[in-house]
Amino acid sequence: MGLKERxxxxxxxxxxxxxxxxxxxxxxxxxxxxxxxxxEDADYRYVYSSDTATYMIExxxxxxxxxxxxxx
Numbered sequence: 001m002g003l004k005e006r007x008x009x010x011x012x013x014x015x016x017x018x019x020x021x022x023x024x025x026x027x028x029x030x031x032x033x034x035x036x037x038x039x040e041d042a043d044y045r046y047v048y049s050s051d052t053a054t055y056m057i058e059x060x061x062x063x064x065x066x067x068x069x070x071x072x
Contacts (some may be wrong), residue, residue, distance in 0.1 A: 008036050018070075028066055031059045 003014060018024035025047055034058050042048040 023070065028063055031063055035059060
């Protein structure tokens with residue numbers, strides 16, 4: 001896509017755009033936003049759990065697989 005922005009907020013906007021264009025399922029946009037919220041909770045509010053971390057790792061693997069499929 002020719003983009004170089006790496007901030008989480010900008011990535012979320014790109015994912016939303018891809019979803020609106022029908023190139024990415026909205027589930028992945030929602031999962032990305034949930035992962036961002038979990039990271040912010042852990043970093044800034046000291047709210048975290050092993051269950052959440054395990055789930056986010058699983059979601060991240062699925063997300064990575066989907067993005068790799070999309071860029072091929």
